[in-house]
Amino acid sequence: MLWWCVVTSLACAYYTLPGYINVAESYLLKLISYGVIVGFQYIYHNANKTFFYYRNAGYPIDSLYTYSFAADAVAYGIIISISKLLLHWVHIF
């Protein structure tokens, strides 16, 4: 899931930074990517086998997804903001 989030963040940044899509549209793509990974893990037998560990350890699966996606969305926002700022400065100087 970590690699999926990294790849989708890079893909969204690739289209957002030159201005092909705006930030709101890139977040919509991120949202779709979250749906895809949840659906994949739900179907993929080996992924949902480990759900038993997290439940036994007292971690609700829903909360794990929520925290992971929230952290990814915040990290993506920070990276995009810094990148846009850097590009802006490069453009000025």
Next chain:
Amino acid sequence: MGTHILKTDSVLLEFDGRKILQDIYIDCRQGEVVGLLGRNGCGKSSLLRIIFGSLKASYKHISINDVPISKGYHNGRVAYLPQHNYLPLNLKISNLAVPMIDPQFWDEFSNHPIYRQYHNQKAAQLSGGELRQLETLMCIYSRADFILLDEPFTHVSPVETEMFKEIIRKCSRVKGIIVTDHQYYNILDLADRMVLITDGATKAIKTPDDLIAHGYVSHLREV
């Protein structure tokens, strides 16, 4: 702290219109081991998964101390050992064990040879048998008040079976444990009382001869 009691009643489970479970009652108190027996496909694993909360039944009534619960794993009340491997393979075993193991049993668990040998390694580095042994131990020593063990003795050597039985007995002093296995003689040896699932319904087993009367075995194995 009083003794908690887990009750499961009125479970209805259907697959493709075929009723698998329909007249179920099973309870378990902290301080006892309940053996759950039944033929292949009778619904033993399904019943345990319904109690744990990972399988949805058409109808069920599950409670702890008469307070209904929707899923056993909520708030870590119930732990479940599935028949398949369940540990995430790419995480270090010590990191996996700490959140799951009951602190009162930590010293005992951490002194176990399998943990001492592999605690700094990832689960993927263990052999199939070692991984199963570790997963079973982690479930038995888990923080939950009630522990559901689905075939803990299958594919396990006799020496390890005796070791698991000893640990289950020890942990059952403070936990309620429901255990199912096709090695019925181990269940007879371990359980304080037994329940048989036949024709989708639970039957209390008073004596081992009841297993013959209900057609579960043709004769009892000498141990």
